[in-house]
Amino acid sequence: MKVIYSDKHQAHQGGMELHRGELVPCYEMPSRAQFMLDALRQAGFPILPPRDFAPEQLERVHSADYLQFLRTAYSQWQAAGKSGFMLPSAFPARGQRQDKIPTGIHAKLGYYSYDASTPMVAGTWQAVEAGAHCALTAAALVAEGEQSAYALCRPPGHHAGYATFGGYCFLNNAALAAQYLRDQGKRKVVVLDVDYHHGNGTQDIFWQRDDVLTISIHGDPATEYPFFLGYADEHGEGAGLGYCHNFPLPAGTDWPTYQQVLLKALQLIKDFNPDAMVVSLGVDTFEDDPISAFKLKAGHYPLLGAHIASLGLPTVFIQEGGYAVAEVGQNVAAVLQGFEQTA
Numbered sequence: 001m002k003v004i005y006s007d008k009h010q011a012h013q014g015g016m017e018l019h020r021g022e023l024v025p026c027y028e029m030p031s032r033a034q035f036m037l038d039a040l041r042q043a044g045f046p047i048l049p050p051r052d053f054a055p056e057q058l059e060r061v062h063s064a065d066y067l068q069f070l071r072t073a074y075s076q077w078q079a080a081g082k083s084g085f086m087l088p089s090a091f092p093a094r095g096q097r098q099d100k101i102p103t104g105i106h107a108k109l110g111y112y113s114y115d116a117s118t119p120m121v122a123g124t125w126q127a128v129e130a131g132a133h134c135a136l137t138a139a140a141l142v143a144e145g146e147q148s149a150y151a152l153c154r155p156p157g158h159h160a161g162y163a164t165f166g167g168y169c170f171l172n173n174a175a176l177a178a179q180y181l182r183d184q185g186k187r188k189v190v191v192l193d194v195d196y197h198h199g200n201g202t203q204d205i206f207w208q209r210d211d212v213l214t215i216s217i218h219g220d221p222a223t224e225y226p227f228f229l230g231y232a233d234e235h236g237e238g239a240g241l242g243y244c245h246n247f248p249l250p251a252g253t254d255w256p257t258y259q260q261v262l263l264k265a266l267q268l269i270k271d272f273n274p275d276a277m278v279v280s281l282g283v284d285t286f287e288d289d290p291i292s293a294f295k296l297k298a299g300h301y302p303l304l305g306a307h308i309a310s311l312g313l314p315t316v317f318i319q320e321g322g323y324a325v326a327e328v329g330q331n332v333a334a335v336l337q338g339f340e341q342t343a
């Protein structure tokens, strides 16, 4: 399995996030990617740089005005006399208008986001664009016939919606990969999200579509980020009704419970009979993850990979979360090795 990686992710660093009411250094830090890269190299995976893609490729899952905002926000922040990391201060809430796009940077930051956990710095766009190209390259390899590929994306993407950023995410790498596979002729694609947090952005993007099935297994939004989406009664809308499944699970969930739910999700995928699969691979389900509350152990990640491989589908793995930095690399490598030994 080829690993697609760009060191341009390093331009995204130095911010702080509002976490449980406190401004703290970002958990989503550059060293995560370094640990993953080192572990994958040690495990013998070939590492390739991303191909280039036209800017229009990003418009396959994001609005043009949102992309224009992401590209220009930091220079507008500087033009307003600001420096350092950029965070929103106000968000449109119930009873306020979302049909008017404000012109000032502080209002635009809130208009296009939904939390204060996701700072932007001068190099964020460069890092995010490179991450998206890693995802698109992995999808291209699979579209061209490879059984699987992995994109070491940083920052992550599954919380980014059609026109929103949040949860450390700006461009939805998994959605870009799924849409790319569709554009290359895969008739039906499933996105399986095994990150600890609900893939609300991916769900948003494919909510009304029946050609991309979204399935997410995650911490219960009643108590866990992203809080306001990810319940079991969300099944899509319009043509998309029935093509979205959520499996919220309580804090403390261990492997036996997780595995049982995973098998249900895999059955839904078999029933959908897709031509390809995208996996939003977060390993923040790990027992020692500092911001999450599941109890998976290192030895369970090869099993996770083997279960995913049991579907026999061409598979694009997209890196999402995982914040136990010392173990994140081993856990990611374990999933990919478990997949390869079974595929």
Ligand SMILES: NCCCNCCCCCC(O)(O)C(F)(F)F
Pocket (backbone or CB within 6 Å): 018, 019, 020, 021, 028, 117, 156, 157, 158, 159, 167, 168, 169, 195, 196, 197, 198, 225, 282, 284, 320, 321, 322
């Ligand atoms: N008070 C709750 C603060 C929550 N902070 C944001 C958590 C973001 C999780 C990001 C992730 O792990 O889902 C991703 F895969 F996108 F990286």
Ligand SMILES: [Zn+2]
Pocket (backbone or CB within 6 Å): 195, 196, 197, 282, 284, 320, 321, 322
């Ligand atoms: Zn997560």
